[in-house]
Amino acid sequence: NAGVTQTPKFQVLKTGQSMTLQCAQDMNHEYMSWYRQDPGMGLRLIHYSVGAGITDQGEVPNGYNVSRSTTEDFPLRLLSAAPSQTSVYFCASSDIAGGRVETQYFGPGTRLLVL
Amino acid sequence: GENVEQHPSTLSVQEGDSAVIKCTYSDSASNYFPWYKQELGKGPQLIIDIRSNVGEKKDQRIAVTLNKTAKHFSLHITETQPEDSAVYFCAASSNDYKLSFGAGTTVTVRA
Numbered sequence: 001n002a003g004v005t006q007t008p009k010f011q012v013l014k015t016g017q018s019m020t021l022q023c024a025q026d027m028n029h030e031y032m033s034w035y036r037q038d039p040g041m042g043l044r045l046i047h048y049s050v051g052a053g054i055t056d057q058g059e060v061p062n063g064y065n066v067s068r069s070t071t072e073d074f075p076l077r078l079l080s081a082a083p084s085q086t087s088v089y090f091c092a093s094s095d096i097a098g099g100r101v102e103t104q105y106f107g108p109g110t111r112l113l114v115l
Numbered sequence: 116g117e118n119v120e121q122h123p124s125t126l127s128v129q130e131g132d133s134a135v136i137k138c139t140y141s142d143s144a145s146n147y148f149p150w151y152k153q154e155l156g157k158g159p160q161l162i163i164d165i166r167s168n169v170g171e172k173k174d175q176r177i178a179v180t181l182n183k184t185a186k187h188f189s190l191h192i193t194e195t196q197p198e199d200s201a202v203y204f205c206a207a208s209s210n211d212y213k214l215s216f217g218a219g220t221t222v223t224v225r226a
């Protein structure tokens with residue numbers, strides 16, 4: 001049971017490049033989410049999904065796209081990278097019970113630097 | 116949306132002393148309040164959570180209290196140990212699938 005896995009661990013991009021951050025979980029969780037972590041700002045929700053084929057925006061969705069074609073995978077796409085997207089990105093997953101999110105399990109993170 | 120404020124941003128305690136971190140939230144509909152611990156280079160990990168139908172919850176050296184009237188909740192760590200050194204985040208959520216985090220508290224336990 002690997003839990004939540006993220007690839008790559010570290011990435012350097014040039015402004016305007018695109019890339020996909022991968023996230024996978026093997027716990028059969030319905031809920032998956034992406035956060036970015038910046039110094040002094042905690043974790044901010046980018047996008048989330050409550051099941052395959054269902055996604056919704058979080059607090060800071062601009063510049064990012066997501067899709068959820070399977071229960072296991074939830075990739076995050078940067079369409080045209082900007083220096084403001086330099087951050088550490090965390091994927092998380094959890095069960096849903098009674099219409100609310102239960103304990104979230106986080107991946108190890110992807111550190112992204114946009115030059 | 117929900118706004119969670121967390122204080123202090125840094126906390127240094129002597130080993131064996133207690134540490135207290137406080138958070139306030141803005142949305143009165145919030146009913147789930149987890150606390151996460153993040154060690155260097157790792158993702159956050161849940162250490163304790165509380166729901167709005169209880170006022171206090173304990174798990175060994177860790178306790179969380181909730182005051183819904185005042186909209187604040189706190190994390191208490193007793194008998195601190197060096198392995199308690201980490202960044203701690205509070206969070207709040209209502210029933211809308213969104214978790215809002217505080218800015219974090221860096222706790223350093225001095226030997």
